[in-house]
Structures are given as structure tokens and as C-alpha cells.
Amino acid sequence: MGNVSSLITKRQIEGLYIETIQSLKFGLYKETVITEKGNIQNIWFVALKDKKTNVTLQLTPYTKLLRYSDTTIDQRRSETIKVWGQFICRYLNFVLIDNYSQFKIDDIKEVSIEIGNKFLEEYAKGNIGGEEKSIQALQKEMKNLCKLYSYIKSIYKKDATKIHKLKWKYKDNKNRVRYNNHFSLNDNDNERLAFDIFRNMPSQIFEVFLQLSKIYYPELTFAIAFQAYAGLRPGEICNVRQSIDSKNPGVAYQKIGSRISAFNINLTKLCQMRDDGTHVGGIKKRRIQKVYTPYLGRVQELYQEHLVILERYEFDNSYYPMFVNKNGEAITVKSYREKIERLANVYLKEYLAKSDNPYFRRYAEILTQKKLSPHFLRHYFTVLLVLDNLTPHEIASWRGDKNLDSSLIYCRDKDDLLKNIKELNGDIVEEILRGVDNS
Template sequence: MLEIQEIQGIAPEKEQRYGVYSIQGTLESGQSFTRSFIVLRNGYGMIDSFTGLEKYVAFYQFRTYKPIDSDPGSKLYYVTQMLNYILVDHGEEYGVRHVFEITRDMLEEFFYAYALEVKEDGTHRSRDSIEVCIATVVGFMGNLSWKYGGFMKVNHGLLYKEKLIYDRRGKQKKISVPDFQVNGVNEIKYIFRDIPTKAFEIMIPLAFRYAPDIAFAMCIQAFAGLRPGEACNVRRADSPYGPGITVTEIGGQASKIEIDIRKELKLRSDDVKVGDIKKERTQYVYPMFIDAFMKAYELHMKYMENRKFEKDYGPMFVNKRGMAMTYKNYKEAFDRFVNEHFRQALMDSEDPELRIYGQLLYENTLSPHALRHWFTVQLVLRGEDIGNLQFWRGDKSPQSAFTYLQNKGDLNRELSAASSRLVELLMNFMEGNDDE
């Protein structure tokens, strides 16, 4: 239960803090979109007023066209943190009550506090998070200064500096960049995500036995590189929105598989969002995994034969109520599968390497994101270049792919490429189920 306390003698109904309020909408076509606003909430968490400040967060500001599904939601949190830090938490100390009164020095103090704050898990914020925070807040204050000019204590000249860069044609041009620099704590974060191929070959058949509701979602990630939230957006072939998966056959053999995640669509009658699509696109199953993907698809559709689902939306993955599975549902099911079945199967193996990996799963958390990592490693081991990695992964920029190529030597030494054995294992599982 939420406990309401009076702070410094201020009654909860009079205490105010900035926050973000988001609502979900749906077009007649089924496309979903989000609208986010900067609001003032009282001590009870109730909205006192809509501030309208979200209009000044830099987002498609220099374009005449703005996609309906564009929303600066995540950026608004940086702005509200700044407003709360300066106007609410230190407003009395600074002697300010209005955003117009914020000075450059106050912004700089906030950036330092943001960069050096210790998070709940004991770590500090990453360089990327700090840079995005500074760029977003400076852009917000800059837009306000363009609109309100002399009313404000900061202007463009106090917020930005000019920098010379070279464009693609080698010509120099000037750009404005935030004129702030803060110190951060450089931490090396280890992410446990490697899945040895021999462990993966145990994982997938085991998932179809003990976690059939998510086993095919795992295959979609591992064979087509989708992110977990994107996998939750995949639809059935008979969805009213059109098929989520399209298979092209030549001579009765699948030759191309397309997965449609071009739009975030409404997939539940209760309007709950199932997951984010980071880059809207048509994603293809990597050719080498087509046969394994088709076997997994067949197993999943067999599992779904006696499962209820909301036919108005046609989700591929459903919860116990027949509604589209959300990313949260997927992650919880994945965690249960790893902790209750996969880890023990590895520990029971006669292979010492698998037992060691099973022990690592007691000491580290494996998330469904590891399946996309496995997919990428397989592409690297097959000699795909940076352009192909970006294409098959569905990345907006080549940076992630470049990171994998930088570590190619380590991947070659530590991990092995998957083989046609995946199809054989799934075939054996299907035959075993038919016998039962």
C-alpha cells in the first residue's frame, strides 16, 4: 500500500512534483500510438494540471511531417528530473519557482548530480545516458528560449557552442552542440548473455516440452534476431490485420520467411501494449535457420490448436486468458523456464562444459535478450560483414554490429556455429510427442 506522508509540513494535496503521463490510442486500422504529457502531480499521485511543456522537447521540431506514432515519452523523463531537481527539490535554495528563472549554473549542477548519482543497483549512469540527458534538457531549454526570449535567464548562446564538422562530401559545416561537460563514473558492466551452441541445442527442444507458450518466440529471436518486445508483436497468419509471418515456397520447400513488424498494432481488447518495436520493419529469417524455423512454427501452431485467442487481433503468443502475451509475461515465463528446467538439465548433463554453464546460470541471470545475441554471434561466425549484420539484426545504426565485429576473434575462440542438427533435434521432438 502506498504510504502518504507530509513532507516539511506540506500537506500531500498541496505538494507538487513533475511527472510524465501517457495514454494509448488506436486508429481504425488497428495501429496503436502513445501520447505523453508533462504534468504536475500532488502528493497522492493525482494529476493537478497539464503543463504543456512537452511541446518544447526537441522531437521532429524542424520537420513539416510528424508520424502519428512518434512520441517523445522517454525524453520527457529527463526533463521532469531536471524540473524536479531545480524547481522542487532545490527551488527554495536557488530562489526559483518558474522554469524561466532557471540559469546555466543550475543546469550544470543538475547534470553533475545526474551523472554522479548512485542508482539502486549500486552502479552509476552510463555515458550514453548522461549524453542523452544533457542533449534533451539543453534542447528543451533552447526551444523555450526561442519562444519566450527575454523572459528567460538562459539563451541559445549560453546553452550551445559551435563546432566544425565535415559532411559526407568532405565539406566543412558548423553545428551547434550543448556547451556542457560533466564528469561521470566509468564502470565496466558485464552482461551475461553468451549461450554455447551445445547448450542452445538442449534449450529449444526443452522449451517446447516445458514452456510451449514461449518456445516459438524464443526461436523467432534466435532465428530472425527480433528483440523480445518485437517477438510479442508477431501475429498469426489469420490475423485480421494481415499475416504476421509470410512463407515463400519453391517446389514445396520454404525459401524465404518474412516477419511483419512494420507497425505496433493493437493486439489486446484491454488496450495493453504488448511490447516495443525498436525499428519498424519487415524482418527476414536468416536463410540457414529457415528449416529449423519452419519446424518450430509447426510445433507452435500444433500447440495453439486447442488454445483460445482473441480472433479480432490474432496474436501469435497468448497468456492463460487468451490475450496477447506482453513482454513482461514473456520474460517471466522465460525466467521460470531457465530456473526450473533448463539450468537443471545442464547440471544433469554428462558433458562437463554444459555442467559448468549450468553452474554459471546459478550465478548469473540469463534474459531473453541473450537469444538475439546468440543469433548475432552465429552471423559473425559465418563471416557476415557490418552491413549484413545491421540488415539481419534490424538495427537503426551499424554501431552494435561494429561492436560484434571488433570482438570476432574472441567469439571464434569461445563459441561455435550452429549446424543442421537443430532441425534434427526438433524433428525428433515432434516424433517423440506423436508417440506419447
């Protein structure tokens, strides 16, 4: 198999091809063998798997990227190879599957510096791997990317047409292999990454943020609620469908009297969301995600308002996106992210800077030095869970996490969270704002 498309008997029309590869993912396959000396050895392969079931469909030639080494004898530990393989699969999924519609390449030898830059940008923002990354994590990922591109050049040589002329590796004064960095992020991202990762937002200021969304992006206010009260990731927001989708209803709720007692979001399947074949975003963990119980009343109120907004649009019988652009098409994660960032870092900052409340002005000053991305809403949600004294297992369940790693970090750092919240809130004792346009 030379590329993803070899799983398909013949090249299909573009839309069907995209739909087909969206059901696949690259992942690691492990074969355990016993050596002649009786030692257990794990051998790793890069495989194509079914995204929904995780069943391995076939091994791929990209395993040579996994096993390639700058030394004649590869003496790396199995765990080291596994970590390297996870990075390779992360990159292969981003380039060949998740963003095929954008890059239009189906073989890794066709990658470019621009694609690498885009990968690092999305990784830094948390759209790959979940959660925004620290500068240290980004630097490590960039180093891995330089190493990968060096391997691609060494393996494919001139067939790697867009990168083979670049010098990727050299040896330092101790004869150790080192890698040249040809990647960079655009000016806006350099500016954002120059600041410490910033996610904290006091509840009173969040209320302002929510009210501002009703002014500037009313079609996304309910999406913000899904992030803040159900912990959805940006890509998952773009995959939510309306309840009227008869084949795959996106939401369902239960009522006791007139009040919603449970609200479920269907993220069990990655569906085609637009008739133009555009990939709107991914779902990190397939699941039914519940809205956090204490905020069901708030979500019910915003849902009713959102249904009124959706009445402005006409939808094809096959597509019922919950969150749309001005044309009534499912919003893409790129567009969603841009709007949320503009709402937080422009409109919110401007409003707070003009406020008579000194603590609001203080937060506006913070936003002149630090930037918020949509992942601050998922962080906000997690803080709610931590402050409600939920266990790591409960937090992971509400967040839709695959493991307990993030939950354990939040629980471990609870004291620091409380300290940061106290510093940000100061002595604010005002009632939660009902609106921002009454001043």
C-alpha cells in the same frame, strides 16, 4: 500542453485513449539559428511526434526539463543538451506512453520512486534502449534519473506530490552540485546485476534449451526461434500476429516446392493486441523482419508445430496474436521475459547439472554465478551472423537495428567472441541433441 492527453479533444474511453497515445512518442526537435556573430547554434525542444512517420506534431512544455540547469547561466554544449534530451524522451516515453496502462499517469509531475525503479529495471534488462546494459551504463542512467527528479521537484514544487519531500541535491566540499540516490532495484534484480552481464550460449546447449521449451513452455518455442533466428526483441515477440489476421497479417512466407524459401515477420505497425487494452510490448524499429536464410528449414518445422498449438485456442475476430498466455490472449513482455528467464536459469541449469556431459555441468556452474535474460537469444543470433562473416551493414539489417553501432561492436570484438565460444564449448563434439527426454 501540460500532458500527452492534451492532443485529444476530449477525454476518451480508456481503451481508445491508450490506442491513441500508442501512435505517439516523445522525441527531440532541433531549430538551427544564426547568432549575431554569425555562429550556428542548435536549439533543442522536447516534442510529441507521430511514432510511425516521426513527424513533429507539437512542442511540449517538457522542454523546460531539457533546458533547466542548476546554474544561473546554462553554458552546456548543444551536443550535451541533445544527449540529456534523449534521456528525457526515453523516460517520458516509458512512463507516459509505453506504460500508461500500468502507471495511469499522464503528467510527469506525478512520477514516483517506484516508477523510477521500474524504469531502471527495464533499462538494465535491455527492454529500454535495446541490449542488456553494463553496470557502468546502469549507474550513469541512475545518476541521470536522480538529476531529472531533482529538476521535476524544482520546477513543479509541491505539485510533484510523490517526490517533493525528498532531498535530491547537495553540494560537495568543492561546492559542486551532487545528487542523492533514492532509487533501488528489487532483490532479484540486485542479484542479477551483481553478476557480469552474461549472454553466451554454445549451440549444443541452445539445442537443449530449445527442447526444454517444448516441455515447459511449448507455446513459446516458436518465439524462441524468432529471437534466435530472426533477432526479434522481447517486446517485438509479443507484437507478432498470426497470418490469418486479414487486416494486418503478422507473417508471410514463400515456398519452392514444399520448402519455405523466405519467411517475413510484419513489424511495420504497432497494433492493439488484446481487447482489455493491455500494452504487451513495443517495437523498436518498424520493419519487415526476415528470418535468417540458413535457418528457414528449422523455422518451418517449428512453425508447423506452433500452428497445432494455436488450434487449442479461440480468437476474437479482431485479435490474432501469434504468442499467447493460457487464456489465449497475447502474452505481455513481462510474462514472456519471466518465462524465458525461468527456463534458462532454473530448468536448463537443473538439467545440465544432472548431465553426464562434463561440459554441460560446467555450463550449469556458470549459471549458478551468472544470469541469462531473453536478450541472450538476440545475442546468439548476432553471433551466428558474425561467424558467417557478414558485413556490419548486413548484420544491422538482419538485426533490425536503426544504426550500425551494435554491429560494429560485434565485428570489432569478433576475436573475443570466438575465444569465448571456444572456452564455453570446450571439446564438445557430440551431435546436436535431438531431444532431452531420452536419457
